[in-house]
Amino acid sequence: MNHGPGKVLSLKGLTKWYGEKLVLDHIDLDVYEGQIIGYIGPNGAGKSTTVKIMLGLDTSYTGKVEIFGQDIKESGVAYKKRIGYVPEAADLYDNLTAREYLTFTGELYGLSADTADDKARLLMNVFELEDVYDSRISSYSKGMKQKVLLISSLLHDPDILFLDEPINGLDANSVMVFKEILAQLAAQGKTIFYSSHIMEVVQKISSRILLLNDGKIVADGSFEQLSQKNKEGSLEEIFNQLTGFNEHQNLAEDFVRIVQRDNR
């Protein structure tokens, strides 16, 4: 593993109960500058919960979360200035225009209104969205909304990025631009936490892959390391193997049989 110069994030014995259910089970993890981490796992494995905890949205956990060397329970909210976040559910105030929304979030990160506005407009230009900069976000397509979220997460040049299904709805060309952006950011020492269900993309862009299953990290390493260890060809197959899922054939057969059952 390529251990860059600095450790930016560290989880120690992170445990989270949701009622009676153990969501995260003593997670230990160190993350270094310049890593693009593919954070994968089946639905309900605890991916979003981890991200929410690191963003300070959820404070009812045990264990220790250190970001930039400080325990986030003690450091206050200042550390969030160096974090960018793209939420999964495309939650944003969509009856604002892109200008209003991006200026607002930029200001929350401490930029001045003019700087945020300028930068946001230029970034919208890059994505060829300059025409709709003053239209309400509710009129945008899914891909356009996703681009706004992406701009909003990067406007303040953060050192850590948390991306939750960031390419949802983007077309193939935009995805290429997006991947290149991530690669360049990582080359400059930014850390990217990338969680997604699209294994091909994760396999391609990640320098390190973390597989979470039942609240535990079951695999940690570069794609090459994982495929050597598990003797499987693609990340999808490794994922299936490590999460103990091998009945896709049977399930598919069941499904098709039920579909065709009442045909006469």
Added chain:
Amino acid sequence: MKNFNTLKVLDLFRIMFERFEIDYWTMRRIIQIKLTMDSRRPTTIMSQNMGGEKKKDTNQFLKSLWFYALIGLTLIPILFIGDNFMFQMSLIFGVVMFLIMTAMISDFSSVLLDVRDQTVIGTRPVDHRTISAARTIHVLIYLLFLTAAIVCVPFIVGTVQYGIVFGLLFCVTVLFSDLFIVAITALLYYVILKFFGGERLRDIINYVQIGLSFTIVVGYQVLARAFEFQGIQASFEPAWWNMFLPPVWFGAPFAVALNGANGWYYEVFIALAILIPVIALWIYLSLLPTFERNLLKLMDQTGPPKKKATKGMNRLASLLTTSKEEHAFYQFAERVLKNERDLKLKIYPSLGFAIIFPFVFLYNGYSAGQSLESIRSGQMYITIYASMMMIPGIVIMLQYSSKSKGSWIYHVTPIDNMGVIMKGTLKAFLIRLFAPVFLVISLLYGLLFGIRILPDLIIVLLIAIIYSVICFRMLKGTLPFSQPFESAGQSDGWKTIPFALLIPVFGGIHFALTYVPFGTWVYLVILLLIVPLTWQKGLQR
């Protein structure tokens, strides 16, 4: 972005916020964004043309303030019904507090419960105190506007009539009752969120909204009649159970200051009026962090599993529908009518009116001097036609849905006869909405007028079925639940009027036939023959 006047006023209190370690400028910015969003109606249809001309932002809430001011006007008579302040002011506070509380729940829930705040603001470097302060101030701004609108007229009239002491007392007590309401509402949400999920809370809010629109109209009926009781001599004897009536607490200071009332009861009331709001507010503030955490529950949409339709309802559905497609649409429409909150909000209040109106007419007849005996043996049961007034209004609402985009399902499925969609929907409407109302009224009328009106009730039922089909023509073939609410215009109300005018005609025919020997029976048979015909011919598209 607009620099709201409200915010300029807020700037005066900047020092105060900073003393509480609140990041004032960030808070101000959040409130500014929130106010901007409030001034824009949720856009679905209008924003479709992207980059289109700029729409003017109008705040619907500020417009509705005129309406609340009007309600405030109706409080004036209470000020003049005597000089027993304990009684009058308790009554006024009762009305005011009820209005504010229900308006809080129906209009500001979206403010208090906006989960997007978590992802948009919570993930940014803004501390919890500032977020909570922004939310509280945002609600307070509206609460102050609302309160001012309601009490404005009574305040001026009262001060002119009873002097400056009254005015000052009124200001202070109203503020305390506001505090009480904010804290109580928030605590209510807290408790609901703690023990139930977000879905249940949304349901409860929905029912309060329905109740509010219902109460306002019925309240008018009652208030209009209140003038008839002008002669009442209001006297007030304090009793121990008054302690559980918050409006009475706030009435007490007036009695002491202006009527010279004394006694330990009054002291207790005044103490409660001051202490309870303060304590409630203190509890609210100390629970705020947990409250915000519980708000996360709103994010997951899962609620308690809905009860499955009973076997009886399923059998009824199969019995009433003639084809598989129609059955499917019947079930579909029934579920939508049962589950869609926006639709319920528009429809359910008129169900309440449908129950009330026949009795209002009946009561008018009674107060016009007829004796109960002569009513019971007469034809006043024709007033049951008043319950049909709900039909055109509801039928026209059946074309709307907040999820109207889902209507593509009609076009991709291989249905060659769109009539089955209409039939299924209309049957669901009749069974799910009309039938319960009709049953309740019929039962009460049956008790009042006796079994002899049974054939008449059947006639009314058949007329209602025919009438629904006629009203369905209003939609001109628009498919059910296929239009967004935003496209509902003022013209909808006008469109229903000619149809509503048919009701007295139906009633008149029925009334005339009661004088013809066997008239109603012949009518009944004819209707029985017409009903299937209208269903076959009337619902083709």
